Amino acid sequence: MGILTFSLNVTLDGCVDHQEGIADGETHAFFTRLMDENGVMLWGRTTYEMMEGYWPAVARGDVTALPAVREWAAKLEIKPKYVVSSTRMDFPWTNSHHIGGDLRLGVQKLKDATPAGVLLGSGKLATELDRLDLIDEYLFLIHPRIAGHGPTLYQSGLSSTRRLALLSAKPLNNGAVAMHYRRERG
Template identity: 75%
Template sequence: MGLLTFSINITLDGCIDHQEGIADDETHAFFTKLMDESGAMLWGRVTYELMESSWPAVARGDTEAPPALREWALKIDAKPKYVVSSTRTDFPWNNSHQLNGDLRTAIQQLKDATPNGVLLGSGKLATELDRLDLIDEYKFLVQPRIAGHGPTLYERGLPSTRKLEFISATPLRCGAVAMHYQRAH
């Protein structure tokens, strides 16, 4: 069984707006490594649509991009992508699949079928999956910024405090820190 890893950019005040993260070669390499190590990506519909709006065109060569971004686009295009959505059923981007039925069952089956693990990159979906005790580890890229706005991590709340075990912290040159935690047992 593979692990479900939640990874996202987060500012010091908890903002998870994707535009608030530093996008440089080192932060890009951090997320590329996470994707390379995982067997599949997992997103909610909003995150899927954000990614779908740009990366397929870069992968096809329809949009100009530096070599590193084109490499990312080709990798994410090839990676299996699973989407949780109750409002959309058509996911035409290469290797995209909708998860249907009971959320707990669907995610557990995905974890069981993906020995290299599943990388979750959606804040709202993470809240729902954490409520179901399905997230195994957290790899946050903490940005050296205070955004002063939302959306924020777990803004819809959890039923109780989630206790985590520290694994590692890796500072990046831009001032961000890659934090790795796993669920405490």
């Protein structure tokens, strides 16, 4: 059984707006390595729709991009992508698959079938999966910025505090820090 790792860009004040992070070659290379280390991507519908509206064009070369950004897009194009949605059933982007019905059952089956691991990149979906006790690890790229606005990490709250054990902390040259934690259970 694979582990489910929640990974996201976040500012020092908890903002997860994708436009508030540092979108340079180093950040994209970091996430490309992370994607390579995991078997599949997992998103909610909103994140999927944001991604499908941009990254396929970068992968095709229709958008000018740094080499690291283009590499991310090319690898994302072929990576299996799973999307949780109760409102949309058709996901035409290459290697995209739908997870519907019972969220706990669908995601647990995905974890069981993916020994290389599941990489979750949607904040709202993470809250729901955390409530269902399905997240095993957290890898946040903390950006040296204070956004002063939302959306924020776990904005809608959790019923209890999550205790985490630090696995690693790695500073990037651009000032961001990759913080990797494992969920402590029991």
